[in-house]
Amino acid sequence: MAKRVVVVGGGWAGSAAALCARKAGAEDVILLERTDSLLGTGLVGGIMRNNGRMTATEEMIAMGGGDLFEVCDRNSRHVNFSFPGHKHASLYDVAKIEPAVKRYLLEKGVEIWNFSRFTEVDVRDGSIAAVYLESGDRVEGDVFVDTTGSCGAQTLCTDNGNGCVMCVIRCPTFGPRVSLVGKVGIKEKAGKKPDGSFGAMSGSCKLSKETLAPHIREELERTGMVMVPMPEHMINRKKLGVKACAQYALSEYAENVILLDTGHAKLMRPFIPLHQLNQLPGLEEARYVDPYAGTVGNSMRFTDLSPRDDAMKVEGNIDNLFCGGEKAGLLVGHTEAIVTGVLGGHNAVRALAGKDPIILPDSISIGDAVSHVREEMETERGLKTKFTFSGSVYFERMKEKGLYTTDKEAIVKRVKKAGLEDVFNQRVM
Amino acid sequence: MIVSYMITAECVNCGACERECPVQAISAAADQYVIDDVLCVECKGYFAEARCKWACPVNACVPERESYLVRAVSLANKGARPVVYKGGPKVAGRVLQAHQPDKVNP
Ligand SMILES: Cc1cc2nc3c(=O)[nH]c(=O)nc-3n(C[C@H](O)[C@H](O)[C@H](O)COP(=O)(O)OP(=O)(O)OC[C@H]3O[C@@H](n4cnc5c(N)ncnc54)[C@H](O)[C@@H]3O)c2cc1C
Ligand code: SF4
Ligand code: SF4
Numbered sequence: 001m002a003k004r005v006v007v008v009g010g011g012w013a014g015s016a017a018a019l020c021a022r023k024a025g026a027e028d029v030i031l032l033e034r035t036d037s038l039l040g041t042g043l044v045g046g047i048m049r050n051n052g053r054m055t056a057t058e059e060m061i062a063m064g065g066g067d068l069f070e071v072c073d074r075n076s077r078h079v080n081f082s083f084p085g086h087k088h089a090s091l092y093d094v095a096k097i098e099p100a101v102k103r104y105l106l107e108k109g110v111e112i113w114n115f116s117r118f119t120e121v122d123v124r125d126g127s128i129a130a131v132y133l134e135s136g137d138r139v140e141g142d143v144f145v146d147t148t149g150s151c152g153a154q155t156l157c158t159d160n161g162n163g164c165v166m167c168v169i170r171c172p173t174f175g176p177r178v179s180l181v182g183k184v185g186i187k188e189k190a191g192k193k194p195d196g197s198f199g200a201m202s203g204s205c206k207l208s209k210e211t212l213a214p215h216i217r218e219e220l221e222r223t224g225m226v227m228v229p230m231p232e233h234m235i236n237r238k239k240l241g242v243k244a245c246a247q248y249a250l251s252e253y254a255e256n257v258i259l260l261d262t263g264h265a266k267l268m269r270p271f272i273p274l275h276q277l278n279q280l281p282g283l284e285e286a287r288y289v290d291p292y293a294g295t296v297g298n299s300m301r302f303t304d305l306s307p308r309d310d311a312m313k314v315e316g317n318i319d320n321l322f323c324g325g326e327k328a329g330l331l332v333g334h335t336e337a338i339v340t341g342v343l344g345g346h347n348a349v350r351a352l353a354g355k356d357p358i359i360l361p362d363s364i365s366i367g368d369a370v371s372h373v374r375e376e377m378e379t380e381r382g383l384k385t386k387f388t389f390s391g392s393v394y395f396e397r398m399k400e401k402g403l404y405t406t407d408k409e410a411i412v413k414r415v416k417k418a419g420l421e422d423v424f425n426q427r428v429m
Numbered sequence: 430m431i432v433s434y435m436i437t438a439e440c441v442n443c444g445a446c447e448r449e450c451p452v453q454a455i456s457a458a459a460d461q462y463v464i465d466d467v468l469c470v471e472c473k474g475y476f477a478e479a480r481c482k483w484a485c486p487v488n489a490c491v492p493e494r495e496s497y498l499v500r501a502v503s504l505a506n507k508g509a510r511p512v513v514y515k516g517g518p519k520v521a522g523r524v525l526q527a528h529q530p531d532k533v534n535p
Contacts, residue, residue: 103516106515113514153460
C-alpha cells in the first residue's frame with residue numbers, strides 16, 4: 001500500500017506542505033481542515049511580495065516550490081505598489097484565492113477533507129499511527145505534518161485578548177484549533193506581548209467596501225491604497241505596541257487609517273471602535289466584515305509554537321512528525337507560512353523515503369530565517385519579537401547580511417550556487 | 430430535577446473544579462474541563478452547594494441543561510461528516526465535486 005502523508009490544518013502552510021509532499025512523489029496525501037474552506041487566516045490578509053518577501057518568494061520559485069506564489073500572482077488585484085514602509089507589494093483577492101488554491105491542489109492530486117477537525121491521536125512506539133477526527137473518523141498515516149497555526153481558541157482570545165470577536169477562524173462553529181504537537185505531549189512555547197502576557201493580537205481587519213464613500217472606494221480600487229488622516233484626539237500611539245506585525249509600528253499607521261484593496265477594504269489596525277471609525281471623513285457608514293466585532297478586538301495568536309529543527313522536524317519523542325507555518329515559530333505571514341510549509345511537506349516525504357532532509361543554508365534568506373528564528377525563540381527577547389521578511393528586525397537583518405534583493409537573476413544565481421535549483425520539484429520517492 | 434452539573438464554554442481551563450470535586454467527576458478534555466454526568470452527585474451528601482460551582486472563577490459550572498449541550502457543541506460533534514474533495518488531472522475547469530464518505534474505521 002502507498003505510504004500516506006497526513007497534513008493537519010489547511011492554512012497556507014498546510015496547503016504548501018500537502019502540495020509539496022505530492023510534488024516530492026508521495027502518492028497518498030490527505031489534507032485535513034476543520035472548517036469549510038482552506039487557507040485559515042489567509043482568508044483575510046492578502047499582502048504578498050512586500051519588502052524582503054519579494055526575495056523569499058523568488059528564492060522559493062527558483063527552488064521549485066513556488067507554485068502557490070504563482071497562484072497568488074494570478075489572483076492579485078494590485079501588483080508592485082507601495083504603502084508606508086512597504087515596497088513592491090502585491091495584494092491577492094481574498095474572495096478568489098481559496099477556490100483557486102483548492103482547485104490547484106486537487107489538480108496536483110492532494111485529497112482535501114473539510115469539516116475534519118482533528119481531536120485525538122494514536123501513538124504507537126514513538127510514532128503517530130493515526131489521528132482521530134471529532135466526527136469519529138480515524139485517519140491513518142505514515143508521516144504527519146502539524147500546520148494547525150496558532151490562532152485562537154476562545155480561551156486564548158478571552159484570557160489574553162478582548163474575547164472572541166468572531167473572526168474568520170470561526171471557533172464557536174467549527175470547534176477550536178487543536179495542536180497535534182501538543183496532543184502527543186510535546187511541550188510547546190508561547191510568544192509574548194512586550195508586557196510579558198501571552199500571544200499577540202492580529203493586526204488588521206476587513207471593512208465592507210460597499211460601505212465606504214464612493215470617492216474612497218474609487219481611489220482604493222484604482223491605486224490599491226487609501227490613507228485617511230485621523231483627527232488628533234483619536235490618535236493612540238500606544239496601541240501599535242500590541243500588534244502582531246511589528247513592521248506596521250510606524251507613525252503613519254498611528255496617524256491615519258490605512259486601507260488596502262484586497263477585495264474587501266483591509267484596515268491596517270488590530271481594531272478600532274466603530275463609532276470612532278465612523279467619525280472619519282468618508283468612513284461614516286463603514287462596517288466590519290472581519291472580525292465581526294472588530295470594534296473591540298481581534299483574534300489572538302502565537303501560543304503553541306512547536307520545538308523543531310531546521311528541517312521542520314518536530315523535536316521530541318515522536319519520529320514521524322513535521323511542522324510548518326505559524327506552528328513552527330514566530331515567523332509571521334502568508335509567505336513565511338508557505339516557505340516553511342514547503343520545507344516541512346518535502347522533508348516529511350524525504351523521511352518516508354529514508355533520505356536525509358533538506359536544510360537550507362544561510363546564503364538563502366529562507367534558510368537564514370528558519371535557523372535565526374529557531375535560535376531567537378530560545379530567548380525571552382525572541383519570544384517577544386515577531387519575525388517577517390517584510391519588516392522590522394528580520395528585514396533589517398536581511399539588509400545587513402546582503403540577503404535582500406529584488407534582482408531575480410541574482411536570486412536564481414544564489415539558489416544555483418547553493419545547489420538547490422528546482423529541488424522541490426524533484427521526486428524523492 | 431437536576432441530574433448533574435455541566436461546564437459551559439466559558440471555562441478558562443484553570444482546573445479549580447477538578448481539585449474540588451469530591452467524587453472526581455471532573456477532568457480536562459480537548460478544550461476545557463468536563464463533568465462526567467454519571468459520576469456527578471451534585472455534591473449531595475458532601476456540600477450544600479455544588480463544589481465546582483462554588484470554586485469556578487467564571488461561573489462556568491452550572492446545572493446541566495440539555496438545550497445548552499445540544500447547541501454548544503461544534504458542527505462535527507453534531508454529526509457533520511467530513512466533506513472530501515478528490516481531484517486528479519481532470520479537475521481543471523470542472524466544478525469541484527464534494528462528497529461525504531462513509532465512516533472509515535469508526
Ligand atoms: C487578520 C489577519 C491579517 C493578516 N494579514 C496578512 C497579510 O496581509 N499578509 C501576510 O503575509 N500575512 C498576514 N497575516 C498573517 C498570516 O495570515 C499568517 O501568519 C499565516 O497565513 C499563517 O498560516 P498557517 O497556515 O501557519 O496558519 P493558519 O492560517 O492559522 O492555518 C491553520 C489552519 O489549521 C486549521 N486547524 C486548526 N486546528 C485544526 C484541527 N484540529 N483539525 C483540522 N484543522 C485545524 C485551521 O482551521 C486553519 O485553517 C494576517 C493574519 C491575520 C489573522
Ligand atoms: S476571535 Fe477568532 S480565533 Fe478567537 S475565539 Fe473567536 S473565532 Fe476563534
Ligand atoms: S473551575 Fe470553572 S473555569 Fe476552572 S476548570 Fe472548572 S469549570 Fe473550568
